Amino acid sequence: MTIRCVIVDDSERFRASARRLLTDQGIAVVATAADIRQALHAVEQEQPDVVLVDVGLGAENGFDLAARIRHSPVIMTSSLAPEDLTDMLEESPAIGFLPKEQLSGDAITGLLRAMSGAC
Template sequence: MFSPMTLRIVMGEDDVLMREGIARLLEDAGFDIVARAGDAEDFSRKVRAHKPDVAIVDVQMPPDRTDDGLRAATALRAELPGLGVLVLSGHLEESYANDLLGDDPQGVGYLLKERVGDVDAFVDAVRRVAAGGTALDPEVVRLMLGRSRKKGPIHELTPRELDVLGAMAEGRSNLGIAEQLVVTENAVEKHVSRIFRKLELSDSLPTDHRRVLAVLEYLRTAR
């Protein structure tokens, strides 16, 4: 796990007040903001130049103000293996999360901007993404849970196991899941083990790898 003091971040946000506010928040938490950008093209240039641990970017950026930031983040992620990417959005859009995640949810985050106000949770999301974890907005996860799913191993999971897997998709640890669901950590560990077994994830794989594969199966089925 990275220490926040070692984490280098490039920020991409066209709203000056929002950009400086987030940067100040992260600096106060001990992160190093190595560059700021107000449009998608400058953001891409600065990420390539500085090669930060995490790139944080707004979905809608100049020049087109559509999904320029998202497209830049997706391209940079493919170009720079190991780069953590955290995308911020002003409104809920499941397709944005799907486009960003692709076939590999490691080191990816998608959050609504309103989550920035919960400083501890936001800082934790940055750390998780830097460490190769996943940080999906709870509202996106809830939306995915409500969709009709394709047939697959996910259908074998109980409602409680789906709750656990949804929390895993948000990037929560077993302790975090236990606190969210108001159960013991031991109970969560048992649910996670059953999820791995039902999804046929081999015991020979590292636990962190199996968690990523389980989340990926969850997201694929929810699309």
């Protein structure tokens, strides 16, 4: 089964490179978004299996978006060190965190499997 993903990041360059990387690794990127409004619309329309959300969305906060996504698991991403985000990640409804440099189809699949096993 192919995992369907929405990528949310304010960097057009990151969205494009992440789309290429994940598509090459068998993840179907069904939409990308640059801000909360676009992201909520994409998630509603596409009903993805997972949503990758950047911690910082320009003037907006990715954790605010994660709290508003109800029916798709969220994985937070950032170029910031995970230890700088520990408290926010623990309070977040996200199923996990992936540093941007560690983004891969296998990492996403692993987090989704871990979530399924925890249920």
